[in-house]
Amino acid sequence: MIAWLRVMIKWIFTNKNRRIVAIAVFLNVVCALIAFFALRTPYLMILTSLLSVYAVSVLTMERYLALGAACISVLQILALLLVEPALVSEPLHNALLLLALTAALTLLMMSMITSIQQQEYFSTVQMDRQIVLRTALNKLLMARGLPNVYATILEAMSELYGRCAIIFERSAAGDIRDVQRLPEGLIIYESAYDAARAAFETGRPAGRFYAEGAFSAFVYIPLKSGEEVLAVVAVLFADGERIDAKTRDEIANIIAQAESALERQTLADRQQSVLIESERERIRADFLRAISHDLRSPLTGIMSACSTLLQSGERIHPAAHDNLLSNIHEEAEWLCHMVENLLSVTRVSDNVCALKKSPELVEEVVAEVVSRCKRRFADTHIHAVTPEEPLLVQMDATLILQVLMNLVENAVKYGGGSKQIDLTVSVRGDAAVFVVRDYGAGLSPGMIDSLFTPVNRADTEYSHGLGIGLSICRSVIRAHGGQITGANNPDKGAVFTFTLPMEGAL
Amino acid sequence: MKKRTILIVEDDGYIADILRSLLEANDYRVLFATSGTGALQLACSHVPDVVLLDLGLPDIDGMRVLTKLRKWYEGPVIIVSARNQEREKVQALDMGADDYINKPFSASELLARIRVALRQADKISASSASPEMSYAVGDLTVDFQNSRVFVAHEEIHLTRLEYRIVELLARTPGKVLTHDYIISSVWGPYAQSDNNLILRVNIANIRRKIEKNHNTPRYILAEIGVGYRMAEAESRLEESDKARE
Numbered sequence: 013m014i015a016w017l018r019v020m021i022k023w024i025f026t027n028k029n030r031r032i033v034a035i036a037v038f039l040n041v042v043c044a045l046i047a048f049f050a051l052r053t054p055y056l057m058i059l060t061s062l063l064s065v066y067a068v069s070v071l072t073m074e075r076y077l078a079l080g081a082a083c084i085s086v087l088q089i090l091a092l093l094l095v096e097p098a099l100v101s102e103p104l105h106n107a108l109l110l111l112a113l114t115a116a117l118t119l120l121m122m123s124m125i126t127s128i129q130q131q132e133y134f135s136t137v138q139m140d141r142q143i144v145l146r147t148a149l150n151k152l153l154m155a156r157g158l159p160n161v162y163a164t165i166l167e168a169m170s171e172l173y174g175r176c177a178i179i180f181e182r183s184a185a186g187d188i189r190d191v192q193r194l195p196e197g198l199i200i201y202e203s204a205y206d207a208a209r210a211a212f213e214t215g216r217p218a219g220r221f222y223a224e225g226a227f228s229a230f231v232y233i234p235l236k237s238g239e240e241v242l243a244v245v246a247v248l249f250a251d252g253e254r255i256d257a258k259t260r261d262e263i264a265n266i267i268a269q270a271e272s273a274l275e276r277q278t279l280a281d282r283q284q285s286v287l288i289e290s291e292r293e294r295i296r297a298d299f300l301r302a303i304s305h306d307l308r309s310p311l312t313g314i315m316s317a318c319s320t321l322l323q324s325g326e327r328i329h330p331a332a333h334d335n336l337l338s339n340i341h342e343e344a345e346w347l348c349h350m351v352e353n354l355l356s357v358t359r360v361s362d363n364v365c366a367l368k369k370s371p372e373l374v375e376e377v378v379a380e381v382v383s384r385c386k387r388r389f390a391d392t393h394i395h396a397v398t399p400e401e402p403l404l405v406q407m408d409a410t411l412i413l414q415v416l417m418n419l420v421e422n423a424v425k426y427g428g429g430s431k432q433i434d435l436t437v438s439v440r441g442d443a444a445v446f447v448v449r450d451y452g453a454g455l456s457p458g459m460i461d462s463l464f465t466p467v468n469r470a471d472t473e474y475s476h477g478l479g480i481g482l483s484i485c486r487s488v489i490r491a492h493g494g495q496i497t498g499a500n501n502p503d504k505g506a507v508f509t510f511t512l513p514m515e516g517a518l
Numbered sequence: 519m520k521k522r523t524i525l526i527v528e529d530d531g532y533i534a535d536i537l538r539s540l541l542e543a544n545d546y547r548v549l550f551a552t553s554g555t556g557a558l559q560l561a562c563s564h565v566p567d568v569v570l571l572d573l574g575l576p577d578i579d580g581m582r583v584l585t586k587l588r589k590w591y592e593g594p595v596i597i598v599s600a601r602n603q604e605r606e607k608v609q610a611l612d613m614g615a616d617d618y619i620n621k622p623f624s625a626s627e628l629l630a631r632i633r634v635a636l637r638q639a640d641k642i643s644a645s646s647a648s649p650e651m652s653y654a655v656g657d658l659t660v661d662f663q664n665s666r667v668f669v670a671h672e673e674i675h676l677t678r679l680e681y682r683i684v685e686l687l688a689r690t691p692g693k694v695l696t697h698d699y700i701i702s703s704v705w706g707p708y709a710q711s712d713n714n715l716i717l718r719v720n721i722a723n724i725r726r727k728i729e730k731n732h733n734t735p736r737y738i739l740a741e742i743g744v745g746y747r748m749a750e751a752e753s754r755l756e757e758s759d760k761a762r763e
Binding site: 371372377387396397 | 604718722726739742743
C-alpha cells in the first residue's frame with residue numbers, strides 16, 4: 013500500500029503538469045476545508061477553492077488548469093448538495109447561480125490567459141527581431157572590408173524581412189555593376205542597372221515607390237559617405253506591397269549603420285594606404301642606402317686605381333700595372349651589371365605588363381648563361397642539364413637571363429674554392445623548375461630567412477651585391493608568377509630554385 | 519694591303535676616343551661622325567668599308583640614318599646598342615643592318631664583329647660570280663649542292679624544312695638572322711611570323727641532331743630575343759673572347 017503510494021507520488025512529481033495539477037488540487041482541498049470548518053459557509057468555500065485554483069492557473073499560465081478547476085468546482089457543488097441536505101432545501105437557483113458564476117469566471121480566466129500568452133508570444137517575436145537587428149547592426153560595426161559590410165546588409169535584409177537584395181557598385185569609369193546578391197541565384201534584369209544608376213546619380217532612393225526607376229520591383233537605397241554614393245542596396249518588394257513605418261525605420265537604421273561602417277572602412281583604408289606608402293618609402297630609402305653603399309666601394313676602387321696609374325704609371329711594375337687595369341675592368345663590369353639590375357627592377361616594379369613575355373626555348377637561355385659565364389668566369393665550369401624534349405616557357409628572356417646570371421654570379425662568389433656549378437631545368441607539374449646549385453659553404457641559417465630582402469644586412473658585413481641581386485631575382489620571378497627559394501643542400505653548398513608557370517606556353 | 523676604313527657614328531665623345539684608339543691600334547682607318555647628318559655626308563664622301571652605327575643620335579633617329587644609308591650603301595653596318603633593346607635591334611637587322619653589338623662591349627668582341635663583317639662583305643663581292651659549294655665549321659659540313667649535312671663525316675638526316683633553315687644560316691655564317699627573316703625565308707612571306715614557335719621547335723630538333731649537347735651548342739647559336747646565327751668558321755667569337763679575357 014505504502015509502496016503503491018510512493019510510486020503514485022513519484023509519478024506525480026516527475027512531471028511538471030502533474031505537479032501543478034497536484035498543487036492545485038491540494039490548494040483547492042485546503043481552501044475548501046478552511047472555508048468549511050472556519051466559516052461554515054459552503055458557497056464561500058467553493059468560491060475560495062475556485063479562486064485558489066484560478067490563481068495557480070494564472071501564475072502557471074495553464075488554460076486547462078483553469079478548466080479543470082472549474083470542473084472540480086462543479087463536482088464539489090454536486091458533492092456538497094449530496095453531503096449537505098440543508099442545501100437541498102435551499103432554492104435550486106442558488107446552486108445554478110453558483111454554476112453560472114463558475115462558468116463565467118472560467119471563461120474570463122481562459123481568455124485572460126490566452127491574451128497574456130499571445131502577448132508574450134508577440135513580445136518574444138519582437139525580441140527575436142530586435143536581436144537579429146541588433147546582431148546585424150553589431151556585425152556592421154565590426155565588419156572589416158567592403159565585402160563583409162555588403163554581406164551583412166544582405167543577410168539582415170534576408171533574415172529580418174525575408175527579402176532578396178542586391179548590392180551595386182559604380183566603377184571609376186561610371187559603369188554600374190552588381191557586386192553581391194542574396195540569394196545567389198537572384199536574376200538581375202538590365203533595367204535594374206538603370207535604376208541603380210539613378211540612385212547613384214541623384215543620391216536619393218529610387219525604384220518602386222519613387223519617381224525614378226518606378227518600373228523596377230526593387231527599392232534602390234544609396235549608401236552614402238558625405239555626398240558620395242559608395243554603393244546602392246536594392247531591396248525587393250512584392251507586388252502591391254506597402255511598406256510600414258516600422259520596417260522603413262528599421263531599414264533606414266541598417267542603412268545608416270552600413271553607411272557609417274563603410275565610412276569607417278574607407279577611412280581605415282586610407283590610413284592603411286598612408287601606412288603602406290610610408291612603409292614603401294622606408295623600403296625605398298633602405299634600398300637607396302644599400303645601393304649607394306654597393307656602388308661606392310667599387311667606384312672608390314676604380315678611382316684610386318686610376319689616380320695611381322695617372323700619377324705614377326711609368327714607375328709601376330708592368331705586372332702591377334696590368335693588375336690595376338684588370339681590377340678597374342672587373343669593378344666597372346660589376347657596376348655595369350648592378351645598373352642593369354636596377355634598370356630591370358624599375359621595369360618590373362613599374363608595371364607587370366612591362367614584361368615582354370614570349371615563348372623561349374629554355375635550352376637557349378641556358379646556353380646563353382653558359383656562354384656568358386665562360387666569358388666572365390673563365391675558370392668556372394657550369395654543368396647544365398635541360399630536358400631532352402624541347403621546352404618552351406613564356407618569359408621575358410632578358411630578365412630571366414639576368415636572374416640566372418645573378419644566381420650563377422652568387423654561386424661563383426660564394427662557391428668557396430669549388431669551380432663547379434650545376435644549372436638544372438626540369439618540368440614539375442605545370443611549371444618549369446630552374447635550379448642553380450653550388451658546392452661552397454652554403455648559406456648561414458640566419459641568412460635564409462632574409463635572403464630576398466634588399467637590405468638584410470645593414471648590420472652584417474659581407475661582399476657587395478647579394479641582397480639587391482636576389483631581391484631583383486625575386487621581383488622578376490614574382491612578376492612572372494613564379495616562386496624563388498634559397499636553401500642549403502643537405503650534402504654541400506647552396507641551392508637556389510625558381511619556378512616559371514608554363515600554362516599557355518604552347 | 520690597303521687599310522680598311524671604318525666610319526664610327528657615335529655621339530659620346532669619350533667612347534668615340536676609345537674606339538678610335540682601339541681601331542687605329544688594330545690598323546684600321548677611322549672616320550668619325552657625331553650626328554646622323556654628319557654620318558651620311560661622311561659615308562657619301564668616303565664610302566667606308568664598315569659603318570658602326572649607334573642608334574641613339576642627337577639629331578636624326580638612328581633608324582632613319584640606317585634606311586637612308588641603305589639606299590645606296592652596300593657595305594656592312596654594325597649597330598651599337600644597349601642590352602635590353604631587343605626590339606630595336608631586330609628592327610635594325612630587318613632594315614638591313616648586318617650585325618649588332620651590345621654596349622658595353624669588350625674590345626675583342628668588337629674587333630671580331632668587324633672582322634666577320636669585312637669577311638662577309640668580301641665574300642659577297644667575290645661570290646657574286648660563283649656561289650659557294652659548301653660550308654664547314656668544326657665537324658659540321660653543309661653541302662649546298664647536294665643539300666646534305668654531315669657531322670664528323672657522318673650524314674645527318676634533316677627534314678626539308680630543317681635543311682632549309684640550316685642552309686639559310688650557313689650561307690651567311692656569323693651573321694644574325696632575325697626570327698622573322700628566317701620564317702619568311704623558309705616558310706614564305708605569308709607565314710605567321712608573330713608566332714615563331716614553329717621555328718623554335720625546328721631549331722630545337724636540328725640542334726638535337728647536329729650538336730653534341732644541346733645546352734652548349736657549337737653551331738647554331740641563339741641570340742635571345744633577336745634571332746639565330748651560324749658559328750663562324752675561322753674566327754670563333756667565343757674562343758677569341760675567352761682568350762682575351
